Amino acid sequence: MSERTIPLIDQRSSDLATPAAALQAHSRLGARGLLADTLGRPLRDLRISVTDRCNFRCSYCMPKEIFDKDYTYLPHAELLSFEEITRIARVFVAHGVQKIRLTGGEPLLRKNLERLIEQLAQLRTPEGLPLDLTLTTNGSLLARKARALKDAGLQRVTVSLDGLDDAVFRKMNDVDFPVADVLAGIQAAQDVGLGPVKVNMVVKNGTNTHEILPMAHHFKGTGVVLRLIEYMDVGATNGWRMDEVLPSAEVVKRIHAELPLVQLDPSVAGETAERWGYANAAGQHDQAAGEIGVISSVTQAFCADCNRARLSTEGKLFMCLFASRGYDLRALIRGNPIDDDLTSAVAHIWQGRTDRYSELRSTLPADTSGGARRVEMSYIGG
Numbered sequence: 001m002s003e004r005t006i007p008l009i010d011q012r013s014s015d016l017a018t019p020a021a022a023l024q025a026h027s028r029l030g031a032r033g034l035l036a037d038t039l040g041r042p043l044r045d046l047r048i049s050v051t052d053r054c055n056f057r058c059s060y061c062m063p064k065e066i067f068d069k070d071y072t073y074l075p076h077a078e079l080l081s082f083e084e085i086t087r088i089a090r091v092f093v094a095h096g097v098q099k100i101r102l103t104g105g106e107p108l109l110r111k112n113l114e115r116l117i118e119q120l121a122q123l124r125t126p127e128g129l130p131l132d133l134t135l136t137t138n139g140s141l142l143a144r145k146a147r148a149l150k151d152a153g154l155q156r157v158t159v160s161l162d163g164l165d166d167a168v169f170r171k172m173n174d175v176d177f178p179v180a181d182v183l184a185g186i187q188a189a190q191d192v193g194l195g196p197v198k199v200n201m202v203v204k205n206g207t208n209t210h211e212i213l214p215m216a217h218h219f220k221g222t223g224v225v226l227r228l229i230e231y232m233d234v235g236a237t238n239g240w241r242m243d244e245v246l247p248s249a250e251v252v253k254r255i256h257a258e259l260p261l262v263q264l265d266p267s268v269a270g271e272t273a274e275r276w277g278y279a280n281a282a283g284q285h286d287q288a289a290g291e292i293g294v295i296s297s298v299t300q301a302f303c304a305d306c307n308r309a310r311l312s313t314e315g316k317l318f319m320c321l322f323a324s325r326g327y328d329l330r331a332l333i334r335g336n337p338i339d340d341d342l343t344s345a346v347a348h349i350w351q352g353r354t355d356r357y358s359e360l361r362s363t364l365p366a367d368t369s370g371g372a373r374r375v376e377m378s379y380i381g382g
């Protein structure tokens, strides 16, 4: 049987935990109460998925044989409206979130996304500071939308790009999309000031490993930060195998052999990427040449610093990329103009958080879900 022929059971709306029990047991917190989970991790980063649809079919994320013409996406009425997203985001910001990343699916497919960005850009932290507002995109629509995104208040973008060779890239996105259009999107983002632009490259051993060095050469000295990501066992449809993971240590070794690198300090606490700068002849970081990042989600778990919550397109809150159940926040706000329940629920859910999947991965049995399937990356967002 092929690795990918896993029957798909739709877990998006079934058997999802609600915060009702949490609310009952909970003594209410002020919206400004500083939160820490059971492992002492603060809540700082909220990733919001604005659509479960995508125009690509990257095999590691939305394999064609599952996400085909018969696949049922969420109906429009199920999606959070921009006002609902902003309302939820405001509560998270009051609880300590400083950074919001819009994702998907492909976020630029969501109609009028600039309107949402305008609303989110108005939010302020309890200290009165604006948020770090970013977006992850496959870049296919970026050339035409970069200016409007910037004008709406977006600060930066991360663009996913798995190789420079057109044939390799067309195969990886599996919709025959040309690499030149994504490169044009990256250029447009730089031109309008949506930088520093980061480029995410998922490294799949045996598929695009030979693209690592061309990508490093291409982006060195351009101001773009290339980030090489270990292929993850997220979701339940990509047929992930450990032998398709190229450890980040090996990625760094290969680049260093041709373009010498020096390790850099993390720029912020909880940063997922390990930073490496291009070295000058004296072995010092050459600022003009820039840096790369490696994200070792599989071989070097960073759960201890994980300060991220994820909100799905329909308003389910997930505490971990590898979770199978989310908390229905939409149920707490639709038809309820008061934010108290939402505020208490978010506090209680975060304070009860125990998730650290990547740290436990190697010690866990193959299926830890108790029968529930892990959510897909395209649904929860990366």
Ligand code: SAM
Pocket (backbone or CB within 6 Å): 054, 060, 061, 103, 104, 105, 106, 107, 136, 137, 138, 139, 158, 159, 160, 200, 201, 202, 229, 230, 231, 232, 233, 234, 238, 377, 378, 381, 382
């Ligand atoms: N469609 C947008 C994009 O591709 O940038 C945003 C959503 S996508 C789910 C977010 C990020 O997750 C992308 O950078 C993508 O490469 C990454 N991703 C998806 N599946 C992955 C996997 N199995 N392992 C590692 N990264 C993955």
Ligand code: SF4
Pocket (backbone or CB within 6 Å): 054, 055, 056, 057, 058, 061, 062, 104, 105, 106, 138, 160, 378
């Ligand atoms: Fe779409 Fe992004 Fe997933 Fe690729 S990684 S299929 S572009 S959501």
Ligand code: SF4
Pocket (backbone or CB within 6 Å): 301, 302, 303, 304, 306, 308, 319, 320, 321, 322, 355, 356, 357, 358, 359
């Ligand atoms: Fe965070 Fe879960 Fe990833 Fe660990 S496995 S870093 S807890 S999202």
